[in-house]
Amino acid sequence: MKTKLLAVATIFLRIIGFSQVDYYGPESFGEILDNSFSQTWTPSAVASIDNKKYVVILDQATKSNVIALNSSAIETIDVISLTDITRGTYGSMMRSIFQLVDENTHQENDAGGGSGTYTPLSGLYKANPIMHSYFSLNSTSSFGLNSTDGGTFYVSSATNTGYLLLEFTGTASSTAIKAVEQWTYNTTSGANEENTAWTDKYLMLNGSTLSWTTAIGSATNFYLADATDLLDMEIAAGSEFNPLSVAYQPNATAEIPSGIKSMEDSKIINLSTDLDESYHDQLGNSITATTAAMTVVDAIETTLISEGASLRYPKEFYLAVRENMLSHTIQSSDIYNGIVGKNTIEHVYFTNASDDAGVPHPFMVIAAHAVSTRPNLLVDVNRPPGAEMGVGYAQSSVTRNGKLGDFIIKIPLKDYGLTSTLLDNDLSPYGDLASEYDAKHNSTTTKSVYNYVALASIGVAVDGVTIYPAQNNNLRFAVEDAEVTSSGIHVGGGLELHYHSDGHAYNGNGINLYNIADFTGKNHPPAIGMAYDGIALFGKYESSFASMLGYGTALDEFGGHDHDGFGYHYHAHTQSVTSSVSPNPVFDEHILLVGAWKGNINNIPAFDYSKSNQLKEDDAISRYAGVSYATLGVKELLNNDNTALIYPSPTKDKITIEVLTPFDITITNSQGAIVRSFKASAGANTISLEGCSNGIYFIEGVANNNRFIKKMIVKK
Ligand SMILES: [Zn+2]
Numbered sequence: 001m002k003t004k005l006l007a008v009a010t011i012f013l014r015i016i017g018f019s020q021v022d023y024y025g026p027e028s029f030g031e032i033l034d035n036s037f038s039q040t041w042t043p044s045a046v047a048s049i050d051n052k053k054y055v056v057i058l059d060q061a062t063k064s065n066v067i068a069l070n071s072s073a074i075e076t077i078d079v080i081s082l083t084d085i086t087r088g089t090y091g092s093m094m095r096s097i098f099q100l101v102d103e104n105t106h107q108e109n110d111a112g113g114g115s116g117t118y119t120p121l122s123g124l125y126k127a128n129p130i131m132h133s134y135f136s137l138n139s140t141s142s143f144g145l146n147s148t149d150g151g152t153f154y155v156s157s158a159t160n161t162g163y164l165l166l167e168f169t170g171t172a173s174s175t176a177i178k179a180v181e182q183w184t185y186n187t188t189s190g191a192n193e194e195n196t197a198w199t200d201k202y203l204m205l206n207g208s209t210l211s212w213t214t215a216i217g218s219a220t221n222f223y224l225a226d227a228t229d230l231l232d233m234e235i236a237a238g239s240e241f242n243p244l245s246v247a248y249q250p251n252a253t254a255e256i257p258s259g260i261k262s263m264e265d266s267k268i269i270n271l272s273t274d275l276d277e278s279y280h281d282q283l284g285n286s287i288t289a290t291t292a293a294m295t296v297v298d299a300i301e302t303t304l305i306s307e308g309a310s311l312r313y314p315k316e317f318y319l320a321v322r323e324n325m326l327s328h329t330i331q332s333s334d335i336y337n338g339i340v341g342k343n344t345i346e347h348v349y350f351t352n353a354s355d356d357a358g359v360p361h362p363f364m365v366i367a368a369h370a371v372s373t374r375p376n377l378l379v380d381v382n383r384p385p386g387a388e389m390g391v392g393y394a395q396s397s398v399t400r401n402g403k404l405g406d407f408i409i410k411i412p413l414k415d416y417g418l419t420s421t422l423l424d425n426d427l428s429p430y431g432d433l434a435s436e437y438d439a440k441h442n443s444t445t446t447k448s449v450y451n452y453v454a455l456a457s458i459g460v461a462v463d464g465v466t467i468y469p470a471q472n473n474n475l476r477f478a479v480e481d482a483e484v485t486s487s488g489i490h491v492g493g494g495l496e497l498h499y500h501s502d503g504h505a506y507n508g509n510g511i512n513l514y515n516i517a518d519f520t521g522k523n524h525p526p527a528i529g530m531a532y533d534g535i536a537l538f539g540k541y542e543s544s545f546a547s548m549l550g551y552g553t554a555l556d557e558f559g560g561h562d563h564d565g566f567g568y569h570y571h572a573h574t575q576s577v578t579s580s581v582s583p584n585p586v587f588d589e590h591i592l593l594v595g596a597w598k599g600n601i602n603n604i605p606a607f608d609y610s611k612s613n614q615l616k617e618d619d620a621i622s623r624y625a626g627v628s629y630a631t632l633g634v635k636e637l638l639n640n641d642n643t644a645l646i647y648p649s650p651t652k653d654k655i656t657i658e659v660l661t662p663f664d665i666t667i668t669n670s671q672g673a674i675v676r677s678f679k680a681s682a683g684a685n686t687i688s689l690e691g692c693s694n695g696i697y698f699i700e701g702v703a704n705n706n707r708f709i710k711k712m713i714v715k716k
């Protein structure tokens with residue numbers, strides 16, 4: 001009742017002048033690529049030609065012809081003009097950036113580690129388009145310049161594969177580009193093999209044609225401009241994403257695990273075989289699905305109101321988040337088994353299952369591949385997580401590749417309330433970072449919003465990538481270990497991407513999860529994710545948009561606040577923190593989610609399930625993800641009904657029905673067949689259930705002016 005009054009009060013407050021916060025999510029990376037990009041840029045050469053450098057390759061003579069990927073064909077290389085970059089689109093700018101990656105980058109091992117073989121860098125480079133990091137510059141059979149698949153999951157079915165190894169003879173201001181080896185994927189051996197017929201060739205620009213020539217005299221001199229002046233992607237030592245100046249770890253890259261499936265065969269695409277038919281209409285990304293989702297959300301709202309409960313946020317908010325989530329498509333071949341053009345989130349649907357007592361627990365269910373839409377730059381991470389092989393970090397291989405995940409994430413729609421103190425949420429069924437750390441190190445850590453947090457993901461971003469706490473399992477901010485990219489992302493031992501930090505707050509380069517361009521014309525930062533406690537996450541407040549609603553309303557230690565009648569919600573934000581590691585620098589920590597949940601999770605059913613395997617669990621769990629289960633149908637009679645006591649349930653062989661006045665009792669099975677029929681007298685009536693098989697039964701009692709329906713489970 002209290003909740004209903006609050007809902008009415010909220011509506012009333014809106015009428016008397018509170019503004020409604022704008023419901024919207026950030027532009028997808030696919031949309032950003034088509035946005036205009038304008039920057040005054042005079043190319044300046046990279047200081048030295050080194051591993052991992054980002055370069056724009058121009059002709060040295062005019063510095064106006066640029067080597068770039070074609071706007072639609074990944075394998076096609078064009079020559080574009082400098083103004084196509086500086087007065088073009090984000091897409092034309094990014095398609096002109098290549099990363100030089102030494103052939104041994106993924107084979108190095110720590111020389112000081114003792115056990116590994118150290119493979120030093122060779123000085124021979126692949127030139128990988130930043131947009132498609134698994135691709136490299138190569139030569140067509142007629143010695144034109146192209147770009148080919150160097151080792152994605154799909155390489156075995158590609159026509160052109162492999163890469164060239166390049167040597168740069170000269171300085172970045174004037175260099176010939178010499179291809180000394182060509183490697184091609186061999187479908188029989190399943191590996192790239194050297195083409196022994198290849199002889200040294202030089203890249204030549206003739207008009208707008210690029211080709212490989214054996215004549216050294218025809219080689220064109222190129223200019224390798226520093227691309228980070230165009231797009232800030234680097235993490236400098238001592239910066240907020242590497243405050244302790246952790247050095248680049250030359251650990252070998254962890255192998256991609258075997259048994260990986262293609263994107264089309266991923267578990268989360270074809271969900272309809274697992275889900276109750278009533279949810280099928282909501283699957284996929286279509287007008288029909290949106291209409292079906294709206295209908296279900298309406299029904300959920302009605303059910304909750306009749307229960308004296310409520311949605312945490314207005315239904316229009318959830319629908320706006322759903323629409324945004326379905327707008328993100330992969331734009332970059334940067335995930336081993338991802339496919340360009342495909343959605344990162346396949347389905348967002350709403351379920352309205354009830355528990356065995358008839359209490360409704362509706363969810364927004366997000367079926368996500370957990371991959372970002374843009375280049376992840378994983379090779380740049382200074383100290384990526386180890387591949388969890390049970391050896392010390394020095395001997396460990398590290399995670400520099402990403403693969404698709406199969407998440408079925410449930411966000412509770414019902415308002416389960418807020419906790420009043422940190423420890424109100426019982427994390428004992430799931431474990432927490434502080435306790436895990438203490439068990440390992442025999443220590444006693446004071447619980448905080450940073451460490452009294454679940455061991456895995458705690459929320460999901462609108463692009464489908466999960467969000468982890470700001471701190472890692474060493475109880476340090478992930479950036480203190482220099483383990484995230486400039487977008488605040490990395491992969492753990494399972495090679496699945498997740499965010500630890502807010503990349504937009506770090507570099508504002510315009511290609512992050514959300515960007516400053518999203519704020520224009522809006523009255524509140526964009527919705528950028530949902531935490532598993534049901535609380536919405538918004539972007540950080542920007543000082544250049546100080547008139548936004550809630551700008552002056554302080555965030556609490558969980559990173560949340562409430563204003564304008566919207567309800568409690570989190571914001572990404574920046575905190576000044578002091579590193580616990582010598583020399584204890586003070587730095588700005590850019591937080592997406594601190595870690596601890598403010599929303600009360602204690603009464604959320606099937607809480608600790610975020611993967612597709614929950615669909616195969618008992619229906620006490622799987623029903624909330626949308627799997628069929630036996631329902632009562634006449635729910636209003638079941639709930640809050642005190643006219644009869646039924647016990648025990650589940651039961652083996654008998655049931656007691658306690659009533660105050662006589663009732664005619666009918667017990668039916670889940671198919672509707674009557675299995676018992678009798679008159680219950682006032683008091684306790686115990687009935688044998690001999691012959692009743694395992695399953696759900698309904699006990700209906702009818703008297704003159706009274707009727708009840710209760711559920712009973714037989715489990716022998
Ligand atoms: Zn992590």
Ligand SMILES: [Zn+2]
Pocket residue numbers: 524538549550561563569571
């Ligand atoms: Zn706010």
